[in-house]
Amino acid sequence: MRVAFAGTPEFAVPTLLAIMRSPYPLVGVLTQPDRPRGRGRRLSPSPVKAAVDASVPVAQPASLRSADDRAPLVAWRPDVLVVVAYGLILPKAVLGIPRLGCVNVHASLLPRWRGAAPVERALLAGDRTTGVTIMLMEEGLDTGPILLQRTLAIEPQDTGVSLRGRLANESAPLLLEALQGLATGALKPHPQPADGVTYARKLEKTEAVIDWARPAVEIERQIRALQPWPVAETVLHDPRTGAPERLLVHAARVAPAPAPAAAERPPGCIVGTDGRRQEGYIRVQCGEGCLDLLSLQRPGGQRLPASPFTRGPRALAPSMVLGGAA
Secondary structure, three states: OOEEEEEOOHHHHHHHHHHHHOOOOEEEEEOOOOEEEOOOOEEEOOHHHHHOOOOOOEEOOOOOOOHHHHHHHHHHOOOEEEEEOOOOOOOHHHHOOOOOOEEEEEOOOOOOOEEOOHHHHHHHHOOOEEEEEEEEOOOOOOOOOEEEEEEEEOOOOOOHHHHHHHHHHHHHHHHHHHHHHHHHOOOOOEOOOOOOOOEEOOOOHHHHEOOOOOEHHHHHHHHHHOOOOOOOEEEEEOOOOOOEEEEEEEEEEEOOOOOHHHHOOOOOEEEEEEOOOOOOEEEEEOOEOEEEEEEEEOOOOOOEEOHHHHOOOOOOOOOOEEOOOO
16 A cells, blocks of 8 residues: 655654655655745745654645646645645545545544644643544535544643653554554444534634733643643733743643732732742632743743742732733
8 A cells, every 4th residue: 555644843853764664665745835934934844844754755835836836746746645644635636646545644533633733732731632534534624524533631740741652652553553454444434423513623722822810720721732832822011120021931830829918809919929949839820710920931041940930020910910911
């Protein structure tokens, strides 16, 4: 069975490598064009392009709308096209090229969290489980029939980074199992359930801003979910300077129940700090409960534990207020 692959980010690499080690010949790879990355904005290949063997042909069309864009895929004559976070919509003309169709690896238990950001939406919603779905693609958004699914528990400490990595590792063996079933004819797709459909819309930068009027448990999930992008952020209103300062928040935990005096503070108010330990914390009043900030970053600075932020002339101190406009 001749396999072509379409994918772009790091999430797709474990599945690509599994196919390269499998008995199925990898006849070609589609990935997004090289883009500027890093502080130097140097033109860099996608993680998939960087990982593929030099003997495998790679095509990087900006779209797949024209016959010229699709020509490499047609020339490869694949029996199946495996799609993992490719980043381009496959038009109907592409779906019909492989003899056995296009097989998508999706990071959720469909029909829950169809769409662009299933990992982050599961974390933001407080889901306790998620998983991987292998499905046959059709023109609808993640509506195709299911071949295989595997459930994965979401751990309390999972971030967008860690959960995406675990799902990527689960995807590789499950995809190979699906390919084997397709090759032998033993695996039959079944329609997605009509109930339980939710949509994982694309993340927006505006979602990074912390609203301290929300419950602490929700803000803690936001901070974990938005790693590595866009990273949760807030504004410090420092009475010593009168100037607002943007802060990135990389890690936090829900604090123990606050003392009655602290509970009367407005949301966003710093109610306590601890810089004695190596890590330390900065405790912030939320709309419900308190949150201990554990890892922060000033723009242009390093990501650091909370403890250094409790000392020195720029220290975050009780009664200072976080949130609001910059």
